Structures are given as structure tokens and as C-alpha cells.
Amino acid sequence: MGFVAHIAAALALPPATAGAVGALGYLGTGGFNPWKEAFNRAQLGLAAFLASTANQVAGPLAGGAVYFLTNLGALTLLGVGLGKPPASLWSENFRAFLPSYLGLFPVSLTVSALYRHPLVTPWGGADALIALFPVVYVYFLWVHQVRLANAMRNIVEASVRYLEAKDPYTAYHSERVAAIARDIALEMGLPPDQARTVELGARLHDIGKVKVPDPVLKKERELSREEWDAIAKHPLYGVELLRPLESFLGEVFPVVLYHHERWDGRGYPEGKAGYEIPLTARIVAVADAYEAMTSDRPYRRAKSPEEALKEIQDLAGTQFDPRVVEAFIRVWEKNPVWKKKNEYLKTTLA
Template identity: 40%
Template structure:
């Protein structure tokens, strides 16, 4: 569907003209071809319309069982006509989907569904080159070649569409992954489509068995959609709970729950992206950073904000906050229970001398190792009642000093790259694991 973005509009306009021109060229270059009996073509068109209305998300993209109807259509109509039939099925399928989603009567906007036509043009180009195909095993390799044309054109279109019409920042690999997951589903359905074509050539009525099959896909797709929307509701409930807890912490202690936590979340996510963490790990990292000090709700404010030196007893109380935080998150359960492990380990040290469990190196969750670095950096670069804020350059040097003892060298190196990229530090040093160095201790 077109958005308000003028760039998107201009892409759609130019793209529409190129699409029509490509189909027109096909009609000029390959005007004729084999037609199956009219009732078969009509039945296949009906099945294709039905199939395109069934959509399910696969990987980063979406797919539909339309390949089951498309393969017999390759053999039933001349190459130049094939994209026309696919365009009709895309538009009708979109109109069905539109009505089903409760948008009311379909508008002219459903015509935009036809902009996803390049895969059909790719198949038609190969069909025009290899000549009419029959549903025999001898022609199956050619059918695979037609499929290759479909996948190639779809990948090129997905790249161009993603970059020009949507967002320059979309990564090429992500776009290709979306295209590949769609191609994998289509490849799995290709033999079924070929069987339907074979049935049309031998026992045509048997071919109608594809209709209940597509119906089954429709039921599964609907159920999957409902499950995914429930999962997303649950995930927003977790997010809401995490934010509520963070707000409670802010009300209790404006430093810990406010500027400090916001800074740690922002920097932890920047480091997570720098280290190319997958989306689900980034979410755990975000929740962990947001709630890392939630256990401080149990620590009296007189201790938290005490300007002078803390007694051993007071230190002992403060050192309970990671485990107490985990207990609080365990009572919420689900995704926040997983966050509890990250929270528990945010005062562990890379050399194994941290608390509460004395975990060492890789045994400390990566999210916790990232939060530790961001936590210390935030503490050092913020004004506190008992000392002024350090500059980013000074704080980065301090991270270096404790690299390999308190901090994971990989995370410290990522921190240097992020800070240098933001112009917050001038030089990027390359901290080495300092097994033999005696690092200082930073308390956040």
C-alpha cells in the first residue's frame, strides 16, 4: 500500500510504468503459446486468487501457497499471459484480504498488490526462452529453471523495493533473507504444483484436490496469525511491566531510576548493535539494562545516597541488590524471569572476583558483561554528591585499566568503537586481556 512518503509514491509511479512496459515487451517478443482448456484456466485462476489471499509470515518476510496454482498456470497459458493472470490473482487476493481484515469495501489501493509481479515476469521470461512445457518428468528440469527465473527476479525486486521505496537503512542481507525464506516455501510447494499440473494433463478432476489443500493452508495461516498476535500482546505486557518497575525505581531514587538507567539502556543497546546481537538478545539486553538495579528498591535510601564512606554492613546490604532484583523478576515470570539471570550477574567481574556468584569470563551472560561496562561508564560520567563527573575520554581510559579484570575486553573494545563513532573520545585504543594486570575496582 502506498504511504504518504513522496519518495514511495514516485517509486510506485515509475515502477508501475516499468512493470506494464515489461509485460508489453513479453507480448511483443513471445505473443503466442499453448492454451489449456478454458475451464482449466478459469479453475487455476480461481485457485490462484484464493491462494494469494492466504498469507503467513515466514522468517523476515511473508509467503502464500500461490506456488501450488502457479506451476500449473506456467503450463496452461502462454508466457506473456502468465504475469497478467498472476496480477489478477494478486489484486483479487488483496481485495479478499482487505475485506477480511474489516477495512470495508476494497478501494483502488488494492491495485498496488500487483507491484509484487516481478517473480511472475521472471518465470515468464524463462518460459518464453525454453518454449511450452508439459507435465512430464522430462520437462521437470525446465520447470526448475523457470523457478530459478522467478526467484532471481524476486530477489532483485526485493532489494530495489526495500532500498528505494522503504528505507535506505534496511540491510541488504536482511532483504535477501526475506526473499530467501519466501523462495524456500515456494520451492517446497513446487513439486505439489507440478503434481497438480500432471493431474490436469491426465485426470483433470483430480486436480481440484488443490482447493481443500489451499483451504487447509488458510486455516493454518489464520491460527498462526492469531498466535503471533497473542505473543506480541504478551511481549508488550512484559515491556509494560518492565517500564512500570523502572518507574517505581525512579520514584524511589531519582538517580538510579532516572538518568543512570536511561543512560545504561541507551549505551547497552548501542553496544549490543555494535556486537551484532540478534533481535531477541537485544530485547533481553534492553530489559536487563532497564531493570539491572531494580533490587535497590530493597536498599534504604540513606545507604544508597550516603555521602561518606559505607560501613561493611552497609556494603553487605548493597551487594544483595542483584540477587534481590532477580527474585523480584522471578515473581513476574516469563520473559522477565529470563532477564533475572542477567540482572543477577551485573556485578560479576570478568576475572571471577565479582558477586553474588563469582562467575568468571564467558560464564557471565554476555548481556550482563555489556551492562557492567555501561553501568560503570554511566556512573563515572555522571555528577554524584561526593564527586564530579569524569569526561568520556577519562572514563574510557578507566575502562581500559580494568579491562580483562573487571570487564570483558571484547565489550570494552566495542565501547571504544561506539564512543569514537560518536566523537566522544578522540582515539580508539585496543585494550588487551589483562590476565596479569592488577586492575582497579569500579563500583557503579
């Protein structure tokens, strides 16, 4: 959030002074890295310097735009140099920050105006600091939100671990399904935030099984109709268990609820078909099936990756969305680490 002060400096101070404020008014996090520190300070100093110059020539709107575009250009060049596609840099970094830039730019205008024309104190610097108090307050709200999100992730992790402890045959099942589903989502061109939703939904897709009785969950022989009905309710149980976390997890509910629906409408719990099933759930359905096929169960041996791939292909258009299967095949042919469960477990446990 330091850009509020940086832009305010660019709009109120000469270019050289604004550049110094941008370079020196930066507080790094996550440990000291001299190269990263030098890059960030140079980038922010240059952005503030150019923004101040643009402000003197064409006004504050030009100054704010130049500040944003300078930062965007510097990080894009760095990302391209590190081998990252420019489109992913935009979606992962700047698309989420753009509303903050636009929303807080008026605060920068106010701070710069109070610095030049103080209203409360005799010195403009004091007025500017007073105007920045709301920004500091918002920062601490953001820190609190991050802590809540981290706590939610810890709850999710603990819940998945509890499920796996109940049923040792599904150990690391959710993690592997999540890895497969994430790769399919990215292969299909889903934006990173939606791919993360798919990944989190995959980690939680079987969470409802914690409400299934252990004798049913661990039974090694064929299930009775009543036992099968108990298993088939786990998507409904999952949504019920996660309901208190809806403000954090609302977007993953369709994955948890519909990952056992089929393309032909013969799945459960609601018998949805085709495009009625959310895409996120259709992706996890393929990932879940492949993981299950290539894992040992008490009642059968695991299929080979090639056998499982063939079965997924054969079920395209009946059980699975054909487009999702096509993306899965493309990813599978790249020989990902999850392709063989033993190799995946070695990597994960290492």
C-alpha cells in the same frame, strides 16, 4: 502470512492470474503510504508471476524457491538503495522468516492441489478456502502472542519507571546504559537479536533495587557493611522478580544476574571471572560503569567523558573484558549522543 495463498496461487494458476492474485491479495498495515503500497504490490505480483512460470517449467519446489528469492532480491535492492547493509537485511528480516517459509510451504502445496482436485466440495476454490482455515487460526495465535509481548514490554517499562521514581539520582540511568550497551554490542558484531537482548537486559539490570530499602538506596554517606550487602543482593533480587516472565525474558537473566561480576573474579554475586561471565553481562558492565561515572551522585560530582573513558581503559583486564573495552572506545570516538549525559537527556526528553 499471505505468502501461503500467493504460493498456492502460483502453483495452481497461470502466471498472469497468479501475478494478479499476488498484487491484489495484499493487505497493508500501519497506515497508507502510496509508494510503499505500490512497491509491495509490484514485488508480490512479480514474485507470484515468476513462481508460477518456474512451476510450469520445473515444478513446485522451483516455484517456491523462485517466490522466496524474488522477495529476498527485491527487498535487498530496496534496502541497499536506502543505505542498509545486505547482511543486516538478512538477519533482521529473512532469517527469522525462512523457517516459516519452509514449514508452511507444504500447506501451499496442499491448497493448490485441492484447488485443482477438490475432495470435499464440487468446486476447488471452496476446498482451498477450507484448507486455509488453519493458516488463519495460526495468524490469530500470532496476534495474541504479539499482544502478550507488548504487555510484557509495558510491564518492563513500568517497573523501570518505578525504580527511577524510588531513586531520582538514577533517573534515565537504565535508558542510557541500554543505549551504550546496544552500541557496544553492534560494534562487536553481535547479531541484531542478541543486541536487542543486551539492550533489554541493560534496561532491567538494576530492577532488583526495588527490593532494597529506601534509606539504604538513597543514603548520601558511606554505607555500612550490612547496607552494602543489601545493595549487593540486587542482581539476585532482580532475577527473583523477573522469574514469572521467564518465558519472555529468559535470555536477559544472565545480564541482570552477572552485570557486577569482574573480569578478575572479584565481583558479585558469584565471583565469576573472564569468559565464565556471559558476554551480554560483560558488555552491560562497561556501559553501566561509564554511565555511573558520568552522572552526579549525592556523594560525588560526575566525571567528564574523557575522565570516565580513561578509567574504563585503566580497568581493562581487571574489572572489564579488554575486547569489550576496545569496542567501547571505538564507539565513544564516534561521538554518540550518550557520550555526555546532559546532551543525552536533552535528546531523550525532547
